[in-house]
Amino acid sequence: MTRGPLAIIAGAGEFPLRLAAVAAQRGRTVFVAALDGAADPAAFGSVDLQSYRLGQLGRLLEDLRGRAVTDMVLIGSLPRPSFAALRPEASTLRYLPHFARAFRGGDDHLLRGVVSFFEGQGFTVHGPADIAPDMAAPIGALGRKTASTEQKALIARGFELLAALSPFDVGQAAILADHRVIAIEAAEGTDAMIRRVADLVASGRLRIAKGDGVLVKAPKDGQDLRVDMPAIGPQTLRNVAAAGLSGIGLCAGRVLVGDAAALGRHADQAGLFVEGVGA
């Protein structure tokens, strides 16, 4: 079956740019739908691109159909949308009941609602790693440093912890040090959790020995990796280094790193190991 163009529904950050570049390199026709206030249209270069407010869903669907788009990826971060961004155009009003239902169940429910909406409109929604597998963490070290036997044991323990939390629909990340669990992520997000540990260390309430302390990151069981894949980037590495941790253990194939080689160089500069570990 021949597929039509790939639409990239693009939020903020480097990931949408990289995905567009990789897909184009592979000869795929790409259309970028840049979300207003999140994606920077100029950063995408000469690709076919249109910008949309969230309230312009009707127009987006028309443009996707006009280009015979069959496949799409939703990627990049979204700031909390303003009411102005949400203000629906006339062509969008008919779709609102779908999203009103989806909004009621929290973030995960909303994401599932977005996927089911586009699938209901006949599109196939892919995860970024389906289109560009190299954007996910590979198995092994991304930079020069590798995890020691002790650090690997902490990572394995951390993955066990995250798996135990999975039935509770929580826990994408945790920090372990000194044979114990120091921090567990819930609603605050990974960066806030890392800063919390940095604050505990700075205030003298927690001591982390050099070479100890790892961040582990993995998706929850049943997490929809098409629209909700965990991710790390250079800022994560800077935060981890600032907290005095020694490195990061990632669930290989299931955490976005974007450009693994570039992130490996960031790891080397920060003196950290960043390592993908098979689930």
Next chain:
Amino acid sequence: MTRGPLAIIAGAGEFPLRLAAVAAQRGRTVFVAALDGAADPAAFGSVDLQSYRLGQLGRLLEDLRGRAVTDMVLIGSLPRPSFAALRPEASTLRYLPHFARAFRGGDDHLLRGVVSFFEGQGFTVHGPADIAPDMAAPIGALGRKTASTEQKALIARGFELLAALSPFDVGQAAILADHRVIAIEAAEGTDAMIRRVADLVASGRLRIAKGDGVLVKAPKDGQDLRVDMPAIGPQTLRNVAAAGLSGIGLCAGRVLVGDAAALGRHADQAGLFVEGVGA
């Protein structure tokens, strides 16, 4: 077997005062060893009391033996000790190797080391609830408000979460709201976890509906309730109210509340339910 006097090794806060009062009411001869910089000797009234720096362990043992003490409770909070407080007297030096070993394994290990030290010296170490069962959370509401069916379901879910975390030696408390887990306590402590949720709400990153949002608190499996019993107090209630939560679910019999009636009045003032739930 007749028992000698009960020694209360007293840190800061209301709990040591209450324990001393309850034990005396029950006709037990009480000796209070007030830890310098933590316990306030004047607050204990006319009871037999001596103050000790942490480095005066040898002198403490002599005084315990001089009074024919057989039983003891270690209770109250300890600020991070200064080097001056730790400076050992000559009569304490011989006990240092025991504590040097205990210090190496983290807080839990240290507490077990303290218990094993006093037991090795022939004393029986009790938990505060062994001496004064009323100081632990009873089953049922402490104040006028009781948990609704939905709130009870959140509490049950929270206890399941804490039980799942127990094998990882972490998780004395968590906050749930909107059918999901909002925060999990690790090294930061309960008050810091509650403040984190308050900050997420204040910054608009999290919305908690009125009547939603509960703090759950329970000991880990295998936690030594003699020296490491989870506790809440009026400040916990103020923090919970400030975070916009609706109440607190406690593992009945296994979380210290001190004066349950007084805490119930605090709950009423704060508009919260505080409820003990059977494990």
